[in-house]
Amino acid sequence: MTFAEIAGQEEKEQIPPALREALASCFEQVEQALSALLPVPDGPEARLLEAMRYATLGGGKRLRAFLVLQSASLFAVSPTSAARVAAAVEMVHAYSLVHDDLPAMDNDDLRRGKPATHRAYDEATAILVGDALQSRAFEVLAEADTHSDPQARCELVAALAAAIGARGMAGGQMIDMLAEGQTLTASEVTRLQALKTGRLIAFSAEAGAILGRAAPSQRHALAWYGRDLGAAFQIVDDLLDALGSSAEIGKTAGKDAAVGKATLVSILGAERARAQAERLGTQAAAHLDSFGERAELLRQLAAYVVARRR
């Protein structure tokens, strides 16, 4: 279920109309870009591309893509550049979900309201889907269509790679697996989540500044916005996992408790965790002060990420 769909269904969440429209537009743009960037070839390898499309198209909140498009809009980046980077980030996010859902990892059969890739296809195909989505993301970033300046393209590749590698997303996933059944402190959980999900979300917000050849201070402000937003997003995810139903959130609910996984919700309790998410959302918005009115949708997003119910 996309943000835009949620927004249409849940009037009580009172999503501002401009944000709702921008989210719906983002969803369409990214869907088109992903579809164009993942064409199905002839030959028996077509199955791999079909599975990559299954894992990537038609679902997801597109939070990361939205951050790329919105941060790019602050710097008059061309829509094509922004859409390509948004698609690359969503490919990486999809790859991480496909591998995380594997039996040897989180062993989850349900993703985005439909069977996980290893259930819709098979495990070996799912491993290759993740591998090939990662490669394709870097290929898209490095190609000339993404930016006229190769320096900007190299910065995108290096920053994304750092965000998702052993000191980023993959490292966070490693810590997460080692932590199952362990007692973690709140600060250990915070660091784990900063690596596992925070770094990619921060990169997404930073990407517009890289595309726009922005000043370092602006790039850092957006990265900090992304970090705090990502932390808030993760706490709300954990709250929804603890309190929601699978049908509502589109993936298996109650997983964290079932496997004894420590979250800020299990450590602090739901009430304090929600207060922490609200603090982080406010803090995220504060990083945008220097952008003035132009960053209004990113501020609204921070509020919405905290208030969402799915």
Place this chain on the structure above:
Amino acid sequence: MTFAEIAGQEEKEQIPPALREALASCFEQVEQALSALLPVPDGPEARLLEAMRYATLGGGKRLRAFLVLQSASLFAVSPTSAARVAAAVEMVHAYSLVHDDLPAMDNDDLRRGKPATHRAYDEATAILVGDALQSRAFEVLAEADTHSDPQARCELVAALAAAIGARGMAGGQMIDMLAEGQTLTASEVTRLQALKTGRLIAFSAEAGAILGRAAPSQRHALAWYGRDLGAAFQIVDDLLDALGSSAEIGKTAGKDAAVGKATLVSILGAERARAQAERLGTQAAAHLDSFGERAELLRQLAAYVVARRR
């Protein structure tokens, strides 16, 4: 077992002294570069880096690294640039082996004469090792230390990504899995192997030309050399699998026949397959004519790849 070690032990293979020395030097350089590029951090994510080092260091023939270093030497590329690209290519090769060995893929317990990564660690760690090695390879290519010209770095990233993605290595692996138990023609097997192993070997040979900002004709000549060399290398690998013992080749022998996997050896028979490998080795060397004496080691390598017994 490295080429250099093999060369030391097998005098009957009569490896030319200059090639033997260059292979040993390559092994040392790449080992140092890999070790420096994969430092172990503090924190619980150290386990992931340790497993990445386990999968990458201290073994392998370093064929791909050698191709990078030798092709780079044709264009006066700095040793640091060449060593970084060689290390990145070996990271990608190691990632592919770690994932290929997983139970859901080829289910192989032995690699480079020691337990496969998912046996030495566990499956989840092995999945993350492959994922993070891929990210690290692209990060290394995109970083400024790899080349002063960001355009060259982007070309490396894009060309490597294309070589290993859904239309390259991962696509070849997909076809390979679909082909198990099927009857393939010689041309289908040739295409499968060109994708699965040929594209990365071709990239390795091409990389020196990218680093050296060489003319397209030179870049293409090296890529064709790599393609033919890779095809010859794969046939010899299949011959060794069919005829050798596990102890000799450092990985499980007889696997192809055991799982009913079609190879040129099973289709053409050992004798015709060996003749084909020899033709390809000769053809590979012929692509190097325009480089004259400077490409002598690459020519010797082509002869050695065909003649090797492990």
